[in-house]
Amino acid sequence: MNYSLLAQTEKDSAVSKNSKDVLKSLPAPEVSSKRLNYLKLIRIQNLKDLEDEGDLKVKQKPKLEKNESLLDYYNEYSILVDSLFQLEKENFSQNALKPSTLEIIREYSNLTQLTIIIRYVLNKLDINSTSHEQFIRKKLVHAVAEQMKLIAENNQAWYNYNTVEKQWIKGIQIESSNDLFAIGGIQKNNDVDYTGSLKVSISTDLFKMNGLFPTQSYQNIIYGAEVFTPYFKDFTTDSSFNRNDRPHANFKYLGYEFNGISFNYMRRWSFSTKLGIIGSRFGYNFQYFLHRDISLSPYPYGWDAQIAKEGRLGLQVNGKYERLLLKKQADLKSDVVRLVPSASIELAAGHYMTYVEGGINLSSHNFRHRNQDNILRIGKYFTGYDKIWRAKGYMNLNINPRLVIHNTMLEGFGVFSTNEDDANSFAKPSVYKLNGDQVRDFVLFTNFTAGAQFSKFNVFYKYSIKSPEVNIENAMKIDGVSINDRWHHYATLGLSFIL
Structure with a gap:
């Protein structure tokens, strides 16, 4: 600059x-x-x-x-x-x-x-x-x-109007989720349910436009994948599955995210679209290398029985709107840690999952000072020509009830309902998938995030708890607990480089 x-x-x-x-x-x-x-x-x-x-x-x-x-x-x-x-x-x-x-x-x-x-x-x-x-x-x-x-x-944290001279790369973020990262001894690393994910985001102003309603915003180009597995440790072949457990599934994608904030900093929103493959080999590869080189776990059998094994084109669209509950906290000049409450609603539709989700959030920073990617405002303070950097910490707690309309990762390929049995489709149906009455319509997510930001990088840890998604007769038991009653614990590690 x-x-x-x-x-x-x-x-x-x-x-x-x-x-x-x-x-x-x-x-x-x-x-x-x-x-x-x-x-x-x-x-x-x-x-x-x-x-x-x-x-x-x-x-x-x-x-x-x-x-x-x-x-x-x-x-x-x-x-x-x-x-x-x-x-x-x-x-x-x-x-x-x-x-x-x-x-x-x-x-x-x-x-x-x-x-x-x-x-x-x-x-x-x-x-x-x-x-x-x-x-x-x-x-x-x-x-x-x-x-x-x-x-x-x-x-503020990366939000800006179109300055004509666009910043091609504002930052790069890498994050991965796994039950391997869960701490506290609450749950063992059983590689079950939401077993892992990887997401790489490149933040940019390259696609920002003025338009008739200019918005303070930034955009992300993303690559990622999400992996789901049953409790596979007793599986013996690649084509095996357990009718008393959930199926294998994964979604690998490329995508675009738009993140905006209102002129008075009371509201913010995000929109994302992802295009990828459901049923690719990524799930097997992800689990194979993780088990071989990091977690030292058994060989991952069962992926030949995953949802959409032949590979199906997946398009996913998500939109989220958030609003602060206290107006006086919207434009705080100081980013001293405090409790900032907000509410949100999210709508999602696509071949990955279709749902409606609400949320209540408590954060240590307001929307202006912490963006949707957990990045804080850079906070350069000038004394003459010298730049002074301050390391900052942050925390966030959110509770999100979700109404699930269709979940391809459990019920098979579709958007609002499973269409794998459509007579007009020449795609092979999944080897194993759950029926609609075996999938819960209501799922509760609780997430706690803590992190720190330094002059050129940001690191965070997010601990997540998810209520049971299935209701299967004679369901699989893990450590004596039926998966119908088992709340899943996993965590996300994230590292961002600020450019």
């Missing part, structure tokens, strides 16, 4: 008279309470144009009067941008803006306002603009983008 561009000071004199004059002609920069809605702006501007032309209908007048202040608000930034271009009119430097221009940009520390400034800078010129005016625009866009990045890094 070119900090010198944004942090340089005028050593020769005070702020120039020109910059003072510009700032005096505009309202003092302050925190914006307005949501960016360019579609509404366009509609109101069209009504204003009709009024100026004398074509405004009587029924349209109340709407214009109600929203005319919105036009005035945006017009302030149009005047500001005109003034910035005027200040730079005689500046022919190839790399730097005038110190007075930079001083004006530094007066704005709110991302919403800076986003509006970038919009007007980009819309300022047309095809008849001179090359010098085009160059001024390029320098202004860069300076405002740098200011936005600096403000975002100091005040």
Whole structure:
């Protein structure tokens, strides 16, 4: 990052008279309470144009009067941008803006306002603009983008509006789940039920767009897989299965995640789509190498009887919405550890699983300071030109009841119901799957997460407890407990590298 561009000071004199004059002609920069809605702006501007032309209908007048202040608000930034271009009119430097221009940009520390400034800078010129005016625009866009990045890094966790100059990679996260990681002696490493997962996420701004409703966001490109097994230690062949237990299953995928937060930091949401293969060889390979080289467990038989053994194309779509329960905690300036309650709802549909899930959450940080990937705001504190980093810890507890509509990992391939027996399909049905009446509709998840973030990396540990998913007559018993009554314990280890 070119900090010198944004942090340089005028050593020769005070702020120039020109910059003072510009700032005096505009309202003092302050925190914006307005949501960016360019579609509404366009509609109101069209009504204003009709009024100026004398074509405004009587029924349209109340709407214009109600929203005319919105036009005035945006017009302030149009005047500001005109003034910035005027200040730079005689500046022919190839790399730097005038110190007075930079001083004006530094007066704005709110991302919403800076986003509006970038919009007007980009819309300022047309095809008849001179090359010098085009160059001024390029320098202004860069300076405002740098200011936005600096403000975002100091005040929130990866969320930012589109800065035009996109950061290709913000971070890389690797996480893996396994009952091998569960601690405390509550449950043995029996390699059963949700037996393991792997997920690699690359966070980026590359696919961020302005659109008509700009949102503070970041995106993830993901690769991963999830593996489920029965209690297999008494299995003897690759094609074996136990009708008193769950089937083998796995889902391997590539995907995209969008993570956004509202302008007032009260709400956040995530959307993900995954495309992959159900019934691939990944489940066997994952368990084989884990047992051979890490857990020293028996050979993993039974994978020839997994769900969709021949391999089926799997598409999964998830959407999650979260809201803070206390408004005063949305925009806390300090990220001192405290209890922050929130609620969530998640909808999921696809060949992996279709469900509706609610949630109650208690976190040590609010949405702005801890994002959906357990990354905290970077928190760079400046003393002159020195950067001071502080290590930070965090914790999170959430309880999520889930209503399951269809679970391919238990019931066989499908979205809302199993379609493996469809006469029009030439796909081979799974060797073994459960009937709908053997699968519970309600499952409860409890997760506790603890982690720490340092200057360039973040590490976390999440302990999870899942209520029984099946209800099988004469069900398999593990350590004397029927799987119908057995709550499954597993844990996730995660490591993130912040770039």
